[in-house]
Amino acid sequence: MPDAAVFVEAQDLVRHFDVSRPILQRLAVREGKRILRAVDGISFTIPKGTTLSLVGESGCGKSTVARMMVGLYGTTSGHVLFDGRDLKQARAASDQRRRLQMIFQDPYASLNPRWRVADIVAEPIRAFGLAQGRDAVLARVAELLTQVGLSPLDGQKFPHEFSGGQRQRISIARALSSNPEFLVCDEPTSALDVSVQAQILNLMKDLQRRLGLTYLFISHNLAVVRQVSDRIGVMYLGRLVELAPAETLFTIPRHPYTRALMEAIPDLEMTGRTRIPVGGEVPSPITPPPGCAFHPRCPLANDRCRRERPELLAAEATMVACHAVQEGRAG
Amino acid sequence: MPNPILEVRDLRVEFPTRRGTLVALDSVSFAIQPGEVLGVVGESGAGKSMTGAAIIGLLEPPGRIAGGQILLEGRRIDNLRYEQMRRIRGREIGAIFQDPLTTLNPLYTVGDQLAETMLTHLPIRPAEAKRRAIEWLELVGIPAAAQRVDSYPHEFSGGMRQRVVIALALCAEPKLIVADEPTTALDVSIQAQIIALLKRLAREKGTAMMLVTHDMGVIAETADRVAVMYAGRIAEIGPVRDVVKAPRHPYTAGLMASIPPLDRRVERLAQIDGAMPRLSAIPQGCAYHPRCPKVFSRCAVDRPELMDAGTTDAACWLHYKSPAHA
Amino acid sequence: MSGAIARFRDSDLWWSFKRSPVTILSAVVALICVGGALLAPFIAPHDPFDLASLNLGDAFKPPAWDEMGDAIYPLGTDDQGRDVLSAILYGARISLLVGFCATAFATIFGVSLGLLAGYIGGAVDSVLMRIADIQLTFPSILVALLVDGVVRAAVPREVHDQIALFVVVFAIGISEWPKFARTVRGSTLVERNKEYVLAARVIGVPSLRIMASHVLPNVLGPVLVIATLNLGLAILAEATLSFLGVGVPPTQPSLGTLIRIGNDFLFSGEWWIAIFPGLSLVAMVLSVNLLGDWLRDALNPKLR
Numbered sequence: 001m002p003d004a005a006v007f008v009e010a011q012d013l014v015r016h017f018d019v020s021r022p023i024l025q026r027l028a029v030r031e032g033k034r035i036l037r038a039v040d041g042i043s044f045t046i047p048k049g050t051t052l053s054l055v056g057e058s059g060c061g062k063s064t065v066a067r068m069m070v071g072l073y074g075t076t077s078g079h080v081l082f083d084g085r086d087l088k089q090a091r092a093a094s095d096q097r098r099r100l101q102m103i104f105q106d107p108y109a110s111l112n113p114r115w116r117v118a119d120i121v122a123e124p125i126r127a128f129g130l131a132q133g134r135d136a137v138l139a140r141v142a143e144l145l146t147q148v149g150l151s152p153l154d155g156q157k158f159p160h161e162f163s164g165g166q167r168q169r170i171s172i173a174r175a176l177s178s179n180p181e182f183l184v185c186d187e188p189t190s191a192l193d194v195s196v197q198a199q200i201l202n203l204m205k206d207l208q209r210r211l212g213l214t215y216l217f218i219s220h221n222l223a224v225v226r227q228v229s230d231r232i233g234v235m236y237l238g239r240l241v242e243l244a245p246a247e248t249l250f251t252i253p254r255h256p257y258t259r260a261l262m263e264a265i266p267d268l269e270m271t272g273r274t275r276i277p278v279g280g281e282v283p284s285p286i287t288p289p290p291g292c293a294f295h296p297r298c299p300l301a302n303d304r305c306r307r308e309r310p311e312l313l314a315a316e317a318t319m320v321a322c323h324a325v326q327e328g329r330a331g
Numbered sequence: 332m333p334n335p336i337l338e339v340r341d342l343r344v345e346f347p348t349r350r351g352t353l354v355a356l357d358s359v360s361f362a363i364q365p366g367e368v369l370g371v372v373g374e375s376g377a378g379k380s381m382t383g384a385a386i387i388g389l390l391e392p393p394g395r396i397a398g399g400q401i402l403l404e405g406r407r408i409d410n411l412r413y414e415q416m417r418r419i420r421g422r423e424i425g426a427i428f429q430d431p432l433t434t435l436n437p438l439y440t441v442g443d444q445l446a447e448t449m450l451t452h453l454p455i456r457p458a459e460a461k462r463r464a465i466e467w468l469e470l471v472g473i474p475a476a477a478q479r480v481d482s483y484p485h486e487f488s489g490g491m492r493q494r495v496v497i498a499l500a501l502c503a504e505p506k507l508i509v510a511d512e513p514t515t516a517l518d519v520s521i522q523a524q525i526i527a528l529l530k531r532l533a534r535e536k537g538t539a540m541m542l543v544t545h546d547m548g549v550i551a552e553t554a555d556r557v558a559v560m561y562a563g564r565i566a567e568i569g570p571v572r573d574v575v576k577a578p579r580h581p582y583t584a585g586l587m588a589s590i591p592p593l594d595r596r597v598e599r600l601a602q603i604d605g606a607m608p609r610l611s612a613i614p615q616g617c618a619y620h621p622r623c624p625k626v627f628s629r630c631a632v633d634r635p636e637l638m639d640a641g642t643t644d645a646a647c648w649l650h651y652k653s654p655a656h657a
Numbered sequence: 658m659s660g661a662i663a664r665f666r667d668s669d670l671w672w673s674f675k676r677s678p679v680t681i682l683s684a685v686v687a688l689i690c691v692g693g694a695l696l697a698p699f700i701a702p703h704d705p706f707d708l709a710s711l712n713l714g715d716a717f718k719p720p721a722w723d724e725m726g727d728a729i730y731p732l733g734t735d736d737q738g739r740d741v742l743s744a745i746l747y748g749a750r751i752s753l754l755v756g757f758c759a760t761a762f763a764t765i766f767g768v769s770l771g772l773l774a775g776y777i778g779g780a781v782d783s784v785l786m787r788i789a790d791i792q793l794t795f796p797s798i799l800v801a802l803l804v805d806g807v808v809r810a811a812v813p814r815e816v817h818d819q820i821a822l823f824v825v826v827f828a829i830g831i832s833e834w835p836k837f838a839r840t841v842r843g844s845t846l847v848e849r850n851k852e853y854v855l856a857a858r859v860i861g862v863p864s865l866r867i868m869a870s871h872v873l874p875n876v877l878g879p880v881l882v883i884a885t886l887n888l889g890l891a892i893l894a895e896a897t898l899s900f901l902g903v904g905v906p907p908t909q910p911s912l913g914t915l916i917r918i919g920n921d922f923l924f925s926g927e928w929w930i931a932i933f934p935g936l937s938l939v940a941m942v943l944s945v946n947l948l949g950d951w952l953r954d955a956l957n958p959k960l961r
Contacts, residue, residue, distance in 0.1 A: 057518035071859070072855055106852055112871055112874075123856075124860045163607075164606075174856065175856075194590055195589045198591070202600055202602055220519070222593060226592075226593060250594075264520045265523075266522075266526070268547060268590065269594075282518070
């Protein structure tokens with residue numbers, strides 16, 4: 001959707017974490033500072049009303065990006081632009097802050113166990129003063145609970161009385177209660193059973209259509225991502241290795257890592273093909289390999305890959321960071 | 332048909348609580364042949380892990396086996412004392428859990444743990460055990476096994492640890508492996524490596540395996556037969572291809588349809604409304620009937636047992652043929 | 658309200674309480690101690706503070722069952738002719754008051770600092786926790802003695818007698834706060850990274866509000882246990898201070914004061930003056946501690 005206006009933009013986001021040992025221990029063993037490069041230079045844009053997904057294995061930095069996009073983590077360098085404003089400024093004003101919300105992974109940790117559901121859903125309404133008086137707040141809560149497929153009577157219960165899927169609905173109702181326009185969804189269905197996952201994905205799609213929401217969707221599950229995304233970014237060790245329209249990514253995956261990921265997914269169709277799983281494991285983000293971070297596991301790696309880090313460059317509709325693709329060696 | 336390695340007959344597991352007794356498993360029956368991989372799938376709380384725990388004698392208290400039998404090569408093992416069961420667990424049944432750290436002892440090197448297990452269960456000398464420990468590490472794909480054999484569990488990554496656990500479960504050459512979500516904690520690329528490894532070893536050693544997982548994809552790739560569990564009972568059991576491609580139970584059909592496909596985008600995923608009932612509130616009749624699109628009057632009254640549904644066995648009244656017709 | 662009672666009767670806490678005879682016995686003993694102390698002015702046979710009613714002729718009367726005893730002094734009298742039973746009832750009042758107030762002070766102070774340290778982290782955390790660590794290297798009774806000594810040196814005698822009760826409460830309270838702070842800090846570190854706290858941060862709820870309304874209710878379970886166990890310790894600490902003569906003023910004798918007085922006569926045969934206050938103290942502290950142990954086990958799902 002090139003004609004839609006850019007709504008959210010990440011400009012060269014970097015986030016480092018200091019994971020050094022305490023200073024006394026460090027002096028004792030003569031060890032330098034240890035910097036974990038969780039996110040190491042990521043840029044993307046999300047047009048209004050669309051979904052961008054970030055996929056990757058654990059430790060690739062996708063959840064860190066999610067938290068930077070709502071301001072839970074600051075940036076080491078780079079900027080997040082929200083509707084044309086710097087995120088820091090946007091978050092300083094409550095009428096801007098209410099426009100972005102987040103949905104979390106663990107439905108058992110994302111709701112305060114000591115609060116009633118109505119109070120949980122009402123928290124943003126009260127924080128932003130979106131309804132005046134107890135009755136107005138409760139009416140709005142009832143409306144939100146209905147919207148996510150729960151009963152208004154459920155507001156009087158406590159979170160432990162609900163199943164995982166219902167809790168995730170409550171979480172969504174809370175996020176919607178401030179009338180947001182941009183929702184960051186960090187693995188919203190990973191903790192759910194597959195039949196419930198379908199319910200939540202359908203609900204999220206319905207809400208997007210009805211309310212014109214913009215999503216940043218974080219997941220490790222490529223099949224899920226295919227169902228919800230307009231565009232998809234594949235992350236590896238803190239960087240984007242491929243960024244493409246959803247259908248393009250699945251029909252012509254270009255980066256060797258993207259291909260390896262798809263190859264690794266168990267085949268439900270039972271075509272009987274033998275898969276050749278990619279060898280090796282994700283290296284430590286504290287001591288990433290030089291050059292392309294994927295080169296130790298890449299079948300196409302050569303000397304240049306070991307030396308020089310590839311930039312994310314356009315290759316037809318796709319953006320891909322791979323020397324082999326750019327040199328035409330990828331086949 | 333040859334004698335099965337494992338046979339479970341009418342297994343019933345109960346949890347006495349102060350609010351009454353919960354029936355966690357009921358009428359669970361299946362058998363695993365030598366060299367066969369039986370997949371057990373279901374959603375959380377369906378009882379799949381509990382079935383595995385009952386077989387290896389590690390039910391969490393106050394859970395207890397309240398009925399039925401578990402037979403290993405025709406010998407009952409459900410009524411053994413803890414000490415006897417512990418010996419069987421190392422020698423004849425190997426166990427693999429989701430979190431490798433629960434199986435590995437952090438205070439001993441992986442080589443010592445492998446050697447110790449073999450010395451306990453096999454008639455070999457320490458030097459031989461050490462040599463075999465290295466062999467096993469090579470077999471499960473740990474690079475530089477001769478050096479890593481003296482490493483401690485925390486020095487391995489998650490995927491490597493799970494390989495060590497697999498070596499540990501297999502090194503005493505058990506007849507049966509119970510693997511409970513062995514790849515759930517791992518990333519997909521590592522998961523694929525582990526599945527390939529398990530499959531190869533089970534084939535090469537002729538070991539029977541019970542593979543418990545929530546991931547239909549893993550089952551489709553690995554298992555020969557599959558049992559689908561719902562609310563503590565088996566809803567459907569049969570050859571994996573038939574269950575996956577042409578499920579006979581409406582629950583299996585719903586479950587399969589709700590898996591997001593990788594090869595295409597669908598506007599709306601098929602969903603099963605509602606959620607699996609809690610053990611304290613299992614409905615009368617078929618436990619699935621409140622969510623079932625094909626429900627009819629009998630479903631709310633009588634509980635269906637597994638019955639012949641053509642290619643598979645399904646616990647569903649849709650497949651009931653009255654004796655008069657048969 | 659009736660709903661809350663119904664919920665409690667249905668709760669696991671009530672259920673585990675009913676199944677533990679030791680706990681029920683402890684609760685009964687604790688209730689008798691608290692009830693006796695609260696109702697002292699109404700149930701005590703004499704008023705030990707009413708100098709007019711004291712009769713030195715009645716001094717050193719043994720308990721009523723002794724042939725030398727007197728039925729109107731069930732547990733005998735002390736050197737001033739005070740009724741020991743009445744003195745115990747009034748003394749328990751002081752002991753419990755000091756114990757409760759000191760524990761409440763330590764709880765509020767420790768929980769607040771623990772929340773701040775755990776939630777804010779960084780330098781605040783380091784400074785607060787180092788202070789706690791340093792204080793924990795001293796026995797708490799030493800800290801209390803130190804505080805008391807400093808106050809005694811700082812204020813004139815007559816002022817000190819007036820504020821003595823507050824000084825004891827402060828001295829005992831301040832010596833116990835690190836336990837609360839460390840426990841709460843630990844739980845806070847866990848809670849602050851949970852997603853419900855992140856959700857509140859996303860909408861910009863101020864930190865103090867998050868600490869008070871989200872984190873605090875979820876870290877109070879262990880605090881309740883420590884507070885109960887600490888109540889016993891605080892009562893003992895007060896008794897120790899009073900026994901050493903630096904606690905509550907002699908005009909308001911606590912159980913510790915009574916034991917000190919009785920101690921002087923222990924070897925001259927008037928054993929009841931020290932033994933009965935001592936037994937009361939043991940009953941009180943033991944019952945509170947057993948209740949605390951039960952609470953710890955009942956609230957810990959792993960032990961159930």
